[in-house]
Amino acid sequence: MCGIFGCIIRDGQAVKLITDGLKRLEYRGYDSIGVATLLDGELHVRKDMGKLEEVVEGQRVNEMMGSIGMGHTRWATHGAPSMVNAHPHMDGSGNIALIHNGVIENYMELKEELIEKGHTFVSRTDTEVIPHLIEEELKSDIGMKGAILRVLRRLKGSYAVVVLSTHEPNRIFCARHESPLVIGVSDNGTFCASDVPAMLPYTNQVAYLRNGEMAVMSLDGYEIVKVIDGSAVERDLEEITWSLEMAEKQGYTHFMLKEIYEQPHSLRNGLRLQEQYLNLLTQFLDMGKEVLLTAAGTSYHSCLAASYIFSKLSRLTTIPVVSSEFIERYGSTVGIDSIVLAVSQSGETYDTLKAIDHARMRAGTVLGITNTVGSTMTRVSRAYLIQQSGPEIGVAATKTFTSQVMVLTQLAMRLAKQRGKLSQDELDEYEKKLKLIPDWVETVIENSAEAIEALAEKYQDEKLFLFLGRGISTATALEGRLKLLEITYVPSLAYPAGESKHGPISIIEDDVACVFVCPRGETHAHIIGSIMEMKARGARIISICEEGDEEVKRLSDDAIEIPKGIPEELSPVPYVVPLQLLSYHLAVLKGLDPDMPRNLAKSVTVP
Ligand code: G6P
Secondary structure: OOEEEEEEEOOOOHHHHHHHHHHHOHHHOOOEEEEEEEEOOEEEEEEEEOOHHHHHHHOOHHHOOOOEEEEEEEOOOOOOOOOOOOOOEEOOOOOEEEEEEEEEOOHHHHHHHHHHOOOOOOOOOOOOHHHHHHHHHHOOOOHHHHHHHHHHHHOOEEEEEEEEEOOOOOOEEEEEEEOOOEEEEEOOEEEEEOOHHHOOOOOOEEEEOOOOEEEEEEOOEEEEEEOOOOOEEOOOOEEOOOOHHHHHOOOOOOHHHHHHHOHHHHHHHHOOOOHHHHHHHHHHHHHOOEEEEEEOHHHHHHHHHHHHHHHHHHOOOEEEEEHHHHHHHHOOOOOOOEEEEEEEOOOOOHHHHHHHHHHHHOOOEEEEEEOOOOOHHHHHOOEEEEOOOOOOOOOOOOHHHHHHHHHHHHHHHHHHHHHOOOOHHHHHHHHHHHHHHHHHHHHHHHHHHHHHHHHHHHOOOOOOEEEEEOOOHHHHHHHHHHHHHHHHOOOEEEEEHHHHHHOHHHHOOOOOEEEEEEOOOOOHHHHHHHHHHHHHOOOEEEEEEEOOOHHHHHHOOEEEEEOOOOOHHHOHHHHHHHHHHHHHHHHHHOOOOOOOOOOOOOOOOOO
8 A cells, every 4th residue: 555754864854765765665556656844844745646756856856855754655545646636635724744544434524524614625535634634623722742643533444644744843743553654763863654664774773653553753762652542652662684675575575475464454444445435336236137247367256256245145146257258258238237347456457448348338337346546447437446455566366356355245235235135133244244354364364374384385296286165165266276376387176066076076086185165154065075075086185164163174184274153155255365375385385486477467458
């Protein structure tokens, strides 16, 4: 997501450190750049869309003077990439500048309240409400720290913010809730940034802010307080021993691993969808005579999983179709009564955009789910939702799959509610469980990371893998197999388990590895039958099953257990995580680079 850097220094111009810091945050992905400095009690702000070098040159950023300042790389979530939407954002008086990483869920109501009080807004971001709220609170003469604390208590969602103000020109205020922020101290001054790499050339002495904490930085160091009650927090500096390259990956050996571990966080963001767009998409889905889901690669697997969820929760038949096949298969039937829900992480996949074009030409209604605000998909869809997973650098999609499934599940639940297809109790139960998914994923990672590494060692010379699942777990199995293919190049098959009798069983002989995805639920008894069939023919069985599922464990050579209580309809997200990790470790053991698999591209923008 967005990158943040702030500093207050004794010697030199802050802008030099800020632009260098932003350069080291570039790997996070961004569409716009902005810098603010304070000089002689005045705020100076320069920002624009584009690459760092372009904005620095175009806006003459290097000419900005001052020993205190901050910079921002923006990855759009609310409001397309543009100069006005770039950070910093200001209050009405021009005395407060603020940069933000995260999503403010309740910004619409806060904005309406501020508009009633006479505030005017220039951008379409959620962020801009924050400096305006601070401006309001300052009217009660409680100082910057008091005003910011009051405002933070009103924000729902996630944030890392840095604030500069002419009211207190020798201080930087920063705070975090669910978006990262780290403080650093050197002989020359005090720093804050989204990530350690941004400040590593200046200091390796850092203190991590925790959720719900605010820091006031000055040349003398920092003071940390709790947002909830303003009470002081003691936090000593830690020494970072990572190299710059390691620090970019936050200590992980590869981006893919970092992104797998980021999933609890990205999934929490995926629960913060904008209500009005969720409702809008739901209404369109309800109107169509037919609903086609179209996507490529991993995004297609999200669609496949979603087709089960729409059917079970909202009683809506949807047809998932690989986007490169869309025109041949449904091109002559798609029309004014069709809803085409297209899913694309990048929003730029050629085949998916072609399918969209075709559907639009035939008067179909196109809806989109993407990770990229401002992508072609957001321009050509009638309405779209942003999956909020942040930039993904590893070519093999991991966190973007789980976020897409999360978004699609929320759509299905909203539609179920609108159509009255589930009772209030059932809806409440799903809602409760959906909110637990990020925690479940966290538990899966914590509990099984070591076991999966050991599993990868055991199976590292395997020549062939077969992935099987039934019902919605077919999608999980297909996605697990795709990860393996993409980054380890080991031949593999994935099938609905019931279909294995019609072909794949012929390849089973001693020691072929069979990976079963078997959550508890309606498919459980059947999948046990399939495991037995494979085992009887000599296959080695690896199961991803529910904790304490003794029946499956008894039949398996190896089992990875997933926490209890996850409804089968919600299982793809937690159950896919061990498969992502297994592929990752297998690739590393084979000496391959999982971040850059051969012949594959992150975004396929050609036919
Ligand atoms: C490429 C990538 C995959 C991705 C697919 C679809 O094949 O390597 O990781 O799933 O494109 O991309 P999209 O951006 O449309 O989701």
